[in-house]
Amino acid sequence: MDEKEALKWLADRMPVGDDCYVMDWGERNLLLTTDMLHQATDFPSGTTSYTIGWRSVAVSLSDIAAMGGEPKALVIAYGNSRFDLDPLEKFIEGAEAVCDKYETKIVGGDLDSHEELTVVTSALGEVKTPATRKGAQPGELVAVTGDLGRTAAALELFERNQHDRANELFQFDPRVEPGKKLVSLVSSMMDISDGLARSLHQLAEINDVGFRVTADKMPYTPLLDEITGSGEEKEKLGLFTGEDYELLFTAPKKHEFDLAKFGATVIGKVTEEGVEVVRGREVTPLEDEGYVH
C-alpha cells in the first residue's frame, strides 16, 4: 500500500476523515490533530531551523483552522541526530513566533535522538460548532482563501538558491482567522495539504458531488509568473503542488458577498458529479493528482 491507500484503509477503522477529531466537551467541542514532518520530504536544503519550527506548528494550526476552531495548545516531538543549541533555539523561536501570532502556545514536548530530523506537532483546539468535510450540495459555491502556488514558488526559489525569499514564503500563515469567520457560512471545509486538484477530488468523494472550477478565477500568487515561462506550467504548479495550506470550502450562494469580505475567492460551483475545469469554452476533467506526503 502507499500512504493514500493506507489512509483509506485506516479511515474504515477509525474516525480519521476530517482535519481534526471533534470531541463533545460540554458547551464547546475540543479539536485534536497531529502532523509528522521530516527533513527528506518537507524541508528542502536551505530551509532554516526557524522556518522548520514555524512550519511544523503552522501545519497543525491549519488543521484547527479547517474546522473553524481556535487553537489552545500544542505539544511538539522533535527528533534529531544532534541537539546543538543554535538550531534548537532557532527552531523554538520559529515555533513560538507562529504561536504568538495566533495566540496559542507550546505546552510540552519530547526530544529524541533520531538520524533524520523529524518533527511531530499535535494541537488542541476549541470550537462551538465545527466545520467538517461533509455537507456540500450541488448548486453551492466552491471557494479558497488566500492564494495558490506559494509553496511551488518557494520550492523553485530553494532550487535557485534564493534561500531568504524561499524561507519567507515557507513561513505561511495558517488561516485561523478566516476559518473562524467562515465556519458559520460554509457547508464543508478542509485545508489544502496535497494541492487544490487532489483536495477537490477528496471533497467530491466525501460529499458524493462534483466540482466545476474556472481556470482564470484561480487566485494564483503573482510569484508564479516570475518563476514560470508559460501559463500552462503556472496552472500545473498552482493546481497540483501541495502544502499551500489554504482553506477550500463550499457555501450557499447567498453568502457570496461575505466570502469576498473575508478574503476568499470563489473558483467555481458544486455539481452533481465529476471534477472539471473550464478554460474559455472548453471543459476538461481535472486529474486527481498532487503531492503525496
Added chain:
Amino acid sequence: MDEKEALKWLADRMPVGDDCYVMDWGERNLLLTTDMLHQATDFPSGTTSYTIGWRSVAVSLSDIAAMGGEPKALVIAYGNSRFDLDPLEKFIEGAEAVCDKYETKIVGGDLDSHEELTVVTSALGEVKTPATRKGAQPGELVAVTGDLGRTAAALELFERNQHDRANELFQFDPRVEPGKKLVSLVSSMMDISDGLARSLHQLAEINDVGFRVTADKMPYTPLLDEITGSGEEKEKLGLFTGEDYELLFTAPKKHEFDLAKFGATVIGKVTEEGVEVVRGREVTPLEDEGYVH
C-alpha cells in the same frame, strides 16, 4: 548538548517540567502529552508490530497516569518506509488493545514515509486535581507501583531470542488505575521512564530534597533472578534500566496502609538532601545514572 541538557534548557523556556501539561478547563483540568519512539532505540529486533503499537500508546497513557488523570483520546503519527497491510494492521491492533483496556481510543493520526519506523503518540487526559512532580517533604514516604526490572528482563530475553516472552513483557500496563487512586494521597508523582535511580534524582532536584531508599525493599520482578547470576547485577538492572513506566511518588506517612492497598511498595523515605541507598548497615550514594532515550 545531549538530550538531558537540551531538556533542561527547554524547561527554562516552557512549561515542560511535568509528565503532562495541565490546562485549566472549567471544573476539571485537561492533560496533554506527547512521546516519540523509534526503531533503533525503542524496539529491539524481535519486537512485533502488535507490541510496537501497544507500547507506543502505553507510554503516553503512563504520562497521564503519572498525573492521576483519566485518558480521553489519543492521536498517533506513524512514519515508516513501507505501509504493508499486515504490520500496519498489527500495529493498530496493539494500539487499540491497550486503549480498550484503559477505556480510551485513538481518534486520529498521520502517516508519513520515513526511513526508520518512528511513532509519536499524543494523549489528551482529564483530571480534577492533578498530581505533579513538586510537593515532596522530608519525612514523607517514597514508594513505587508494580515491579522493577521488567524492561531489563525483556531486553535480555530479546537478546536470547526468547521473543514471545519478551514481547509479552514489553506490552506493559500503564498505571492508570493506581494513578487515579493515588492522586489524592501523594505529595509528588512521576513515571519512571529513565530508571528508578535517575527518577529519584530528578524528583530530588525538583523538590530540593533527598531520598534514602532501602536495597532489600525494592520490588524487583522475579524474572531478574532468572536472567542474572548475581545480586549485584540484579540490583544494577533493577535500578538503572529505564522504561519500566511504574509510578514513583512521595506521600505522608499516615497513608502507608492505603499505599499498600493500591499495590504500591514503600522503598524508603524523603530526606533533606542526597540520594542514598541502604544495604544492611551501609549507606552509599545512589548514582544519577540511567537510560537516556
